[in-house]
Amino acid sequence: MSDGTKASPGVGVIGCVSLKEDDIESMEIEDKKRKNDEEEDILLVPEWKEKRKHIFILSSAGKPIYSRHGSEDKLVTLFGVMQALVSFVQDSQDTIHSIQAGNVTIAFLTKGPIILVSVSRTGESVNNMKLQLLYVYNQVVSVLTLTQLTRVFEQRGNFDLRRLLAGSERLIDHLLNFTETQPGFLLGAVKCLPMASSTRDVISQTIINSCSKIKNLVFAILIADNKLITVVKMKKYNLHPADLHIIFNMVNSSESFKPAESWTPICLPTFDASAYMHGHVSYLSEDCEACLLLLSIDRDMFFNLSEAKQTIVDKLRRNNSLEAINEALHRPSICASDLNIPNVWHFLYKYNSVSQFWGPKLEAPYVKKEEQERLLHLYEKLHSTVHKSGRTLKLVFQQLQTETMLGWVTSGFELYVTFDPLVTKKSAINAINKLLNWMKKEEDRLFILNTSNF
Amino acid sequence: MRTVEGKVVVLGSQGVGKTSLVVRYIGKMFSHHISPTIGASFFTCNINIDDTRVKLQVWDTAGQERFRSMVPMYYRNANAALLVFDITQYFTFNSIKKWVSELERNVDEPMVYCIVGNKTDLGTHRKVSREEAQQYANDIGGKYFESSALHDEGIEDVFVNTAMELISLSKDPLTRSLRIYDSVESTLRSPSLTHYDPNDSSSSEIDPAQNSKQCC
Numbered sequence: 172m173s174d175g176t177k178a179s180p181g182v183g184v185i186g187c188v189s190l191k192e193d194d195i196e197s198m199e200i201e202d203k204k205r206k207n208d209e210e211e212d213i214l215l216v217p218e219w220k221e222k223r224k225h226i227f228i229l230s231s232a233g234k235p236i237y238s239r240h241g242s243e244d245k246l247v248t249l250f251g252v253m254q255a256l257v258s259f260v261q262d263s264q265d266t267i268h269s270i271q272a273g274n275v276t277i278a279f280l281t282k283g284p285i286i287l288v289s290v291s292r293t294g295e296s297v298n299n300m301k302l303q304l305l306y307v308y309n310q311v312v313s314v315l316t317l318t319q320l321t322r323v324f325e326q327r328g329n330f331d332l333r334r335l336l337a338g339s340e341r342l343i344d345h346l347l348n349f350t351e352t353q354p355g356f357l358l359g360a361v362k363c364l365p366m367a368s369s370t371r372d373v374i375s376q377t378i379i380n381s382c383s384k385i386k387n388l389v390f391a392i393l394i395a396d397n398k399l400i401t402v403v404k405m406k407k408y409n410l411h412p413a414d415l416h417i418i419f420n421m422v423n424s425s426e427s428f429k430p431a432e433s434w435t436p437i438c439l440p441t442f443d444a445s446a447y448m449h450g451h452v453s454y455l456s457e458d459c460e461a462c463l464l465l466l467s468i469d470r471d472m473f474f475n476l477s478e479a480k481q482t483i484v485d486k487l488r489r490n491n492s493l494e495a496i497n498e499a500l501h502r503p504s505i506c507a508s509d510l511n512i513p514n515v516w517h518f519l520y521k522y523n524s525v526s527q528f529w530g531p532k533l534e535a536p537y538v539k540k541e542e543q544e545r546l547l548h549l550y551e552k553l554h555s556t557v558h559k560s561g562r563t564l565k566l567v568f569q570q571l572q573t574e575t576m577l578g579w580v581t582s583g584f585e586l587y588v589t590f591d592p593l594v595t596k597k598s599a600i601n602a603i604n605k606l607l608n609w610m611k612k613e614e615d616r617l618f619i620l621n622t623s624n625f
Numbered sequence: 626m627r628t629v630e631g632k633v634v635v636l637g638s639q640g641v642g643k644t645s646l647v648v649r650y651i652g653k654m655f656s657h658h659i660s661p662t663i664g665a666s667f668f669t670c671n672i673n674i675d676d677t678r679v680k681l682q683v684w685d686t687a688g689q690e691r692f693r694s695m696v697p698m699y700y701r702n703a704n705a706a707l708l709v710f711d712i713t714q715y716f717t718f719n720s721i722k723k724w725v726s727e728l729e730r731n732v733d734e735p736m737v738y739c740i741v742g743n744k745t746d747l748g749t750h751r752k753v754s755r756e757e758a759q760q761y762a763n764d765i766g767g768k769y770f771e772s773s774a775l776h777d778e779g780i781e782d783v784f785v786n787t788a789m790e791l792i793s794l795s796k797d798p799l800t801r802s803l804r805i806y807d808s809v810e811s812t813l814r815s816p817s818l819t820h821y822d823p824n825d826s827s828s829s830e831i832d833p834a835q836n837s838k839q840c841c
């Protein structure tokens with residue numbers, strides 16, 4: 172491809188999506204509605220009211236699109252109220268950001284024709300809530316493309332978007348859980364599968380060699396266990412971590428990729444929100460659970476990519492890379508205690524220039540799910556403190572009840588460390604120096620530092 | 626051996642069990658956790674019938690409205706359509722009818738229609754009667770089958786019938802997009818995917834000229 176993605180043949184295909192009233196699936200939704208009308212008022216159900224966090228999506232006309240808990244159909248009144256709030260503030264040329272009511276925080280994000288709302292009792296920051304909503308919005312765009320999303324509402328203001336999102340709710344559900352358990356979203360970075368850089372280079376080179384004759388192939392992405400093995404890209408393009416998160420989320424929540432080769436339209440919102448790319452998605456082989464995505468702008472490339480995939484797998488098998496991937500996957504993860512640095516319980520290190528991060532496997536005292544969530548919240552707070560706009564705060568040291576948190580932002584890296592609560596500043600600084608030394612020593616294995624181009 | 630290679634498209638609403646059927650037949654398993662197909666999935670399988678090998682290239686489509694505009698690229702040049710509905714949901718039967726009229730409008734070569742009523746294990750909730758579906762299949766010149774991907778019932782028949790009809794189709798002069806050729810027996814074929822031919826000879830003559838038609 173030489174002249175940008177906007178002119179891709181794929182765009183035209185989506186361009187002719189037809190949305191007639193009597194389209195096939197509409198009856199399905201009617202069916203669902205009827206069932207729900209018979210049920211009781213969900214707003215009065217205590218389990219629903221007491222959820223720690225609600226996420227809603229609605230159209231700017233107030234039509235329900237998604238609710239994390241409970242069926243949207245039973246929440247029509249509530250959606251009406253949310254829409255009224257947003258449009259009331261809009262009428263005075265302003266935008267509603269958040270509402271604080273007791274221990275409940277409500278955050279709003281208005282994006283194009285849809286409104287996203289988060290209602291949380293977790294004590295997290297509004298910024299963090301909005302970041303999560305932005306990811307949800309990206310997920311919606313990834314499923315529909317911004318072009319399609321905008322067009323359906325232009326054609327009909329009260330369009331029921333659930334018709335187009337059918338089958339994708341689980342992607343949003345999964346993404347929400349994902350953002351609440353993986354620090355990568357907060358950091359805007361992805362984690363790599365640790366392996367010797369020479370091994371990784373062989374894999375990347377194998378992909379490059381096998382795809383050399385294929386036109387319009389923009390990205391080849393190999394992932395396993397939610398970690399990046401390699402990305403090969405067209406030289407002039409970059410793959411943004413936000414797009415990678417969308418890809419990880421899709422692969423992670425789709426068992427259906429396992430038994431077959433799939434030809435999947437996917438829009439990468441940061442790369443090009445207006446059009447789908449076409450992805451050949453498949454697992455390498457039955458004995459190697461790494462998922463390969465070959466993303467092209469050409470919708471007629473399936474068989475070329477299928478052939479390329481086979482070549483890649485054959486070569487990877489012959490040069491022992493499949494084995495190397497399996498080995499990397501089964502190697503026990505490193506824990507903070509393995510580093511033998513006193514006082515350090517856990518840390519996150521982000522390598523800024525490549526948008527990748529690494530952190531040790533969680534261990535005691537972060538074994539239980541609640542403790543892990545609490546730790547992620549601590550990182551969230553720390554992250555938002557160091558990044559608070561208008562301040563030049565680059566180093567934060569917080570001595571808390573149960574741990575001590577240190578955040579340090581430089582142009583090259585960001586470091587977030589959890590210490591025991593009684594650590595002194597001096598020993599913390601000592602520990603950090605050791606930690607940075609260790610990272611320096613390991614960075615070749617933990618990060619992908621050189622880019623591979625087709 | 627004489628080989629007929631045909632393209633099969635699987636159509637029907639989301640959730641009727643299309644992927645489950647194909648995975649059950651080709652992968653010999655059933656997963657309760659199968660997630661909705663995104664876009665389409667591609668499978669291949671070989672079925673030997675008498676002295677002919679039928680190679681099926683199966684496109685399992687997603688059935689969601691947002692992928693509607695992509696479906697033509699899967700039924701274009703298809704030689705057979707498996708139209709799957711869920712016997713417990715009447716609207717999925719109606720949606721089959723819409724697919725059939727779309728195929729009739731857009732595909733000009735002869736095509737094998739195979740209507741499949743799936744989820745017979747949920748028979749107590751049946752909303753589409755066997756008679757009605759059978760009648761409809763007759764009307765469009767297709768065949769009707771019932772299946773349960775969960776219990777692995779009736780699926781073999783669907784694929785074997787499709788293969789047999791493709792063989793008949795290969796003798797139809799109007800058929801252009803079926804690939805027909807003679808191939809040397811490969812010893813590498815997976816036995817689990819081969820049906821109906823316990824003693825198929827692996828020493829067949831190669832005759833590339835005979836009956837060879839090019840695909841798309």
Ligand SMILES: Nc1nc2c(ncn2[C@@H]2O[C@H](COP(=O)(O)OP(=O)(O)O)[C@@H](O)[C@H]2O)c(=O)[nH]1
Pocket residue numbers: 637638639640641642643644645646656657658659660661662687688743744745746747772773774775776
């Ligand atoms: N009871 C029952 N459930 C089935 C059967 N076939 C599929 N399912 C279930 O129906 C759901 C949708 O199946 P799937 O194969 O993804 O449908 P598709 O969207 O048409 O591909 C899944 O939960 C399956 O487990 C069947 O024969 N009987």
Ligand SMILES: [Mg+2]
Pocket residue numbers: 643644645660661662685686687
């Ligand atoms: Mg499916």
